[in-house]
Structure formats: structure tokens, C-alpha cells
Amino acid sequence: MKGVALLIDGITVQFGAFRAINDLSLAIDYGEVRAVIGPNGAGKTTLLDVISGITRPKAGRVLFDGAQDITRLPESAIARTGIRRKFQKPSVFEALTVRQHIEIGAEASFRRQLDGPALTDRVDEILETVGLESQASRLAGELAHGQKQWLEIGMVLASEPRVLMLDEPVAGLTDEETERTAALVRALKRPDRAIIVVEHDMDFVELIADRVTVLHEGRTLFEGSMDKVRADQSVVDVYLGR
Amino acid sequence: MKSWTTDRPFMVLILALLVIAAAMPLLAGTSLAPSRYLTNAVGQLAAFAMLALSLDLIWGYLGILSLGHGLFFAIGGYVMAMHLLKHSFVATGTVPDFLQFMGWKDFPAYWAGFENFPYALVIAVVVTLLVSSIIGYVSFRSRVGGVYFAIITQALVYVAMLLMFRNDTGFGGNNGMTGFAVVFGWPVGTEGMITALSVASIIGLALVMLACRMLVGSRFGALMLATRDDETRLRTLGYETLRLKLIVWCLSALIAMLAGMLYVPQVGIINPRVLSPELSLEIAVWVAIGGRGHLVGAVIGALLINSLKFWLSSAAPELWPFILSGLIVLVVLVFPNGLVDLAKFRLVRPFGPKHLALKSGEATR
Numbered sequence: 001m002k003g004v005a006l007l008i009d010g011i012t013v014q015f016g017a018f019r020a021i022n023d024l025s026l027a028i029d030y031g032e033v034r035a036v037i038g039p040n041g042a043g044k045t046t047l048l049d050v051i052s053g054i055t056r057p058k059a060g061r062v063l064f065d066g067a068q069d070i071t072r073l074p075e076s077a078i079a080r081t082g083i084r085r086k087f088q089k090p091s092v093f094e095a096l097t098v099r100q101h102i103e104i105g106a107e108a109s110f111r112r113q114l115d116g117p118a119l120t121d122r123v124d125e126i127l128e129t130v131g132l133e134s135q136a137s138r139l140a141g142e143l144a145h146g147q148k149q150w151l152e153i154g155m156v157l158a159s160e161p162r163v164l165m166l167d168e169p170v171a172g173l174t175d176e177e178t179e180r181t182a183a184l185v186r187a188l189k190r191p192d193r194a195i196i197v198v199e200h201d202m203d204f205v206e207l208i209a210d211r212v213t214v215l216h217e218g219r220t221l222f223e224g225s226m227d228k229v230r231a232d233q234s235v236v237d238v239y240l241g242r
Numbered sequence: 243m244k245s246w247t248t249d250r251p252f253m254v255l256i257l258a259l260l261v262i263a264a265a266m267p268l269l270a271g272t273s274l275a276p277s278r279y280l281t282n283a284v285g286q287l288a289a290f291a292m293l294a295l296s297l298d299l300i301w302g303y304l305g306i307l308s309l310g311h312g313l314f315f316a317i318g319g320y321v322m323a324m325h326l327l328k329h330s331f332v333a334t335g336t337v338p339d340f341l342q343f344m345g346w347k348d349f350p351a352y353w354a355g356f357e358n359f360p361y362a363l364v365i366a367v368v369v370t371l372l373v374s375s376i377i378g379y380v381s382f383r384s385r386v387g388g389v390y391f392a393i394i395t396q397a398l399v400y401v402a403m404l405l406m407f408r409n410d411t412g413f414g415g416n417n418g419m420t421g422f423a424v425v426f427g428w429p430v431g432t433e434g435m436i437t438a439l440s441v442a443s444i445i446g447l448a449l450v451m452l453a454c455r456m457l458v459g460s461r462f463g464a465l466m467l468a469t470r471d472d473e474t475r476l477r478t479l480g481y482e483t484l485r486l487k488l489i490v491w492c493l494s495a496l497i498a499m500l501a502g503m504l505y506v507p508q509v510g511i512i513n514p515r516v517l518s519p520e521l522s523l524e525i526a527v528w529v530a531i532g533g534r535g536h537l538v539g540a541v542i543g544a545l546l547i548n549s550l551k552f553w554l555s556s557a558a559p560e561l562w563p564f565i566l567s568g569l570i571v572l573v574v575l576v577f578p579n580g581l582v583d584l585a586k587f588r589l590v591r592p593f594g595p596k597h598l599a600l601k602s603g604e605a606t607r
Contacts, residue, residue: 053478076477076483079479079480092472093467093468096467109481159479
């Protein structure tokens with residue numbers, strides 16, 4: 001499946017006098033892993049906030065799947081269209097078990113949507129994908145930092161999202177955990193899914209990204225493959241060179 | 243969360259309540275019979291425990307602190323008082339004091355039908371749902387939460403108190419309503435009536451506890467905890483948390499209302515003091531001391547603090563505020579989860595969450 005999964009069309013976000021995103025346009029295709037990088041304050045997380053409906057842009061539109069305008073939808077409605085996001089700080093429900101998280105992620109409704117066996121299968125499959133099979137009945141509050149990161153990825157993955165956004169998935173992870181996460185992200189790549197990764201770790205970005213968008217002061221500074229990004233003088237000046 | 247049938251502290255408390263409820267009528271007339279004062283006090287305590295449960299449901303399990311739950315308690319209480327006065331008037335011709343004070347010849351028009359209990363009950367439910375859903379919808383829709391919501395609810399209960407202090411509203415004014423002569427056709431103040439009301443309150447408490455336990459143990463309960471722990475996370479998974487919060491908030495209000503309806507016939511009076519911010523704050527203290535997020539904790543907290551208050555209010559009333567504040571300081575500093583911490587430290591530790599998670603992990607594998 002080809003085509004544009006997400007079209008960000010002239011988005012501007014303003015916080016008081018500070019313009020976090022400045023007339024930004026961006027297209028993300030199905031089947032690609034897109035990394036969004038840039039210095040602190042470049043607007044990376046704000047961009048994900050706009051897509052997931054947490055922050056309302058002052059101007060511009062976000063189109064999902066080529067046609068559906070999701071700019072003004074509430075967060076829950078955006079999530080139900082198939083756009084899921086892992087937050088920067090691992091966001092899990094401390095009082096619930098690992099299994100309950102995946103179940104909640106799989107259903108997205110107060111009424112049960114999958115019958116018992118189908119749900120169990122889905123949960124087992126996701127737990128295996130993120131490598132938490134042996135932790136299924138533990139409480140999320142007891143997990144290590146890396147496990148929480150994977151749990152949250154599993155939770156957003158459980159609904160089989162069409163657009164998957166990962167905000168700093170390897171922040172605070174060990175080298176070994178980072179490698180595992182890179183393998184996981186590559187395994188999640190599908191022709192009918194777009195994956196957006198915000199990350200500072202350039203080696204990780206190199207491992208996973210098909211294309212890289214460099215943001216600077218709320219605008220696109222450069223877009224292309226990682227090799228070209230590293231070679232571009234303007235990117236080196238504002239970000240990589242420091 | 244494990245099933246309620248295997249939740250040992252919960253089952254012990256339910257059984258204890260049922261034993262007390264059964265013992266009181268059985269012991270009547272024997273030398274072991276509890277005094278009228280004690281029977282009545284136990285019934286009032288049960289109503290307070292139910293009130294604590296209602297707050298624990300919304301605060302402990304959903305993370306929304308209400309400092310105005312006295313409002314819903316008062317709606318139940320006032321409607322019950324109106325029913326009892328009208329019923330007493332129809333049965334015995336007793337004219338309520340407040341009508342005489344005001345020099346009114348007859349009940350105001352909106353008192354029509356209150357002699358009929360089912361009608362009064364419906365009115366209580368409708369008013370409670372109306373008030374709670376408006377407060378809840380307006381606040382939760384604008385994403386008002388935390389300390390702001392607590393302040394709003396506190397202000398609302400205070401406004402309601404000022405309103406009820408007015409004598410011309412037809413709800414008894416500052417003297418409130420008292421002088422109930424009959425309850426469901428039976429004269430008040432008899433041993434049998436005191437026991438019956440007390441037993442009804444205890445059984446009501448047990449039923450509400452069971453209902454709350456089943457709710458928090460369900461899938462819906464898991465979503466409540468998820469909302470408490472990280473609402474934005476849950477919302478961006480596709481769940482409209484506004485609906486969930488509104489449902490639990492209204493349910494909590496209904497439980498508080500029921501507690502008020504059970505409380506008033508036992509204490510024999512209602513006045514605007516139940517709407518004072520003090521009572522609403524105290525409910526939060528009961529729950530905090532008992533352990534919020536634990537139904538058993540909330541009930542035990544309410545029972546302990548109120549027993550202490552009952553006893554001290556005759557022994558040393560001037561000490562009460564100091565003891566209550568001391569307990570709050572202790573909870574904040576030493577036992578952040580209230581008595582539940584204390585219990586875990588001494589009794590429950592070998593069955594603590596880690597141990598249980600390990601055990602159930604082995605069982606499922």
C-alpha cells in the first residue's frame with residue numbers, strides 16, 4: 001500500500017509569544033519509518049502533540065489517510081482512527097498489570113470488542129513482540145525503565161495502528177536495550193503503516209529511519225536520508241555540530 | 243485485581259457487618275442486648291462509612307478529590323426529612339415546627355406528594371443526578387481537576403449551606419427539620435425502630451461495599467485506575483474519559499445521597515450544618531486515614547474516626563480538633579496510604595503485591 005498516511009499542512013503553534021511550530025508542512029507515507037530530529041525546542045514533541053490532538057494549532061490542518069481532517073477532533077477520536085503515540089516519558093498505569101495494559105490498548109472502547117480467545121491471542125502476540133511474556137502478571141509500577149518503554153510501545157501497538165508515533169523510545173535505555181528497540185521498530189514496519197520516531201540518538205536513527213526530517217525553530221530545515229543529513233552543512237551548524 | 247471472593251480483608255469485613263446486623267435483632271430482649279444509644283450510634287456509623295465509600299470511589303480510584311460530598315449527603319438527608327415530616331403530618335397531624343415559626347398555614351406546593359416514599363426516593367435520585375451531572379459535566383469537559391475541582395466543590399457546598407440557612411426557602415431554614423413522629427407507619431424512638439434502622443444501614447453498607455468492589459474489580463474498574471494514573475495516556479488510546487468520569491462521579495453522588503437518607507431518620511434532625519465545609523472536609527480525612535484506593539480502608543477509617551468522635555464528644559469535646567489535626571499530620575508524614583500502610587507493615591506484608599504477583603505468575607504459566 002502506497003500513499004500519504006499523514007499530511008501536515010501549514011501548521012502553526014503559538015504558546016504566548018513563542019512560536020513552537022511555524023508554518024510547517026510535512027508528508028509521511030505508508031510503509032516508511034520517518035525520524036524527526038532537531039535541537040531542543042525545535043518543535044518535535046509539539047508536532048506529535050498536534051497530530052494526537054493534545055495541542056490545538058493556531059493555523060493549518062492535519063489530514064489522515066489523504067482525506068480525513070483530524071485537526072479539530074478530540075484525542076480519543078483521533079486515536080480511534082488508527083493514530084497511536086508513545087509518550088516521551090514512559091506513560092503507563094502503575095496500578096495495572098502488564099496484561100491489562102495490552103488489553104486496554106487492544107480495545108479502545110468501554111465495551112468489549114474482541115471476544116475472549118481473540119483478545120488473549122492478540123495480547124500474547126503483542127507481549128511476545130515486545131518481549132514481556134514473562135512479565136504479564138506484574139504491575140507496571142514494578143517494571144524497570146526499559147520495560148516500561150516496551151510496555152507502552154506494546155500498548156499502542158495492540159490496536160494495530162496505521163500511524164505509530166514514538167517519542168524518544170530509547171531515552172534512558174542501555175546500549176543493549178537500544179539495539180533491541182531498534183530491532184523492534186524495524187519489525188513493526190509494514191506497507192500499510194507509517195512510523196514516526198522522534199529521537200536524539202543519531203546512531204539509533206541511522207539504524208531505523210528510511211528518511212529523516214530535521215526541524216529547527218519550528219520549521220523543516222532539511223529532509224532526506226541519514227547520509228545526506230550528516231553531510232548537510234546547515235544541519236551540522238544548528239544541530240549535529242554542537 | 244483479584245476477584246472479590248478471594249479478597250480476604252474485604253470478605254472479613256462484609257462477614258463482620260452481616261454478623262453485627264444479625265446479632266442486633268437476635269439479642270434484643272436478652273441481657274446481652276446493646277443499649278439504645280449504642281445501636282443508634284452503630285447505625286449512624288454505618289451511614290458515615292457509606293459516605294466514606296462514596297468519596298473513596300471517586301478520589302481513591304479515579305483521583306478526583308471532592309471536598310463537597312456533603313452536598314449529596316444533604317440532598318438525601320433533606321429529601322428523607324421532607325418525607326418523614328409529611329408522612330408524620332399525614333399519619334398523626336403533627337405540624338412541623340418550621341411551618342409554625344414561619345406562620346405558614348400549609349406546606350409549600352413543592353412538598354406535595356412527599357408523604358409517598360417511592361416518590362420521595364425518585365425525587366432524591368433525580369435531584370442528585372441533576373446536580374452531580376451538571377457539576378461533573380461542566381468541570382470534566384473543561385478538564386478541571388485536582389485542587390481546582392476540590393475548591394469548586396467546596397465552594398458549592400458552602401453556597402448550598404447559605405441557601406439552606408434562609409428561612410423562606412421552605413426547607414426548615416437555620417433550625418432545620420426535626421420532630422419526625424413515624425417512619426413507614428411505625429412510631430420513632432422505640433427499641434424496634436432503632437434496631438431496624440441500624441440494621442438497615444449496616445446491610446445497606448454491606449451491599450454498597452459489594453457493589454463498589456465488583457465495580458472496581460471489573461474491566462471498567464481497571465479503566466478507572468488507568469484514568470487516575472495517566473488520563474492523557476488513556477485518552478490517546480481512544481477512550482473518552484469524560485464519560486467514564488461522569489458515570490463514576492454520579493454513582494458516587496448517589497451513594498452519598500443514600501447515606502444521607504439512612505442517616506437522617508436515625509439522628510432525628512437535619513439542618514444546614516451537614517452542608518458546612520467541615521463535614522465535607524472530614525469525609526476526606528476519614529478516607530485518607532483509612533487508606534484511599536482501598537474500600538475496606540475507607541470504611542474502617544470512617545468507623546474509627548467517628549467512633550472516636552462519638553466518644554470524645556461526650557468525654558472531652560475541646561480535644562477533638564487537636565486529635566483530628568494530629569491524625570492528619572501523622573497520615574501525611576508517616577502513613578501516606580493511611581491505615582492500609584500500617585496493616586501491610588504488620589500483617590499483610592507476606593501477602594504483599596510482589597509476593598502475590600509472583601505467585602499468580604507461576605499459576606498462569
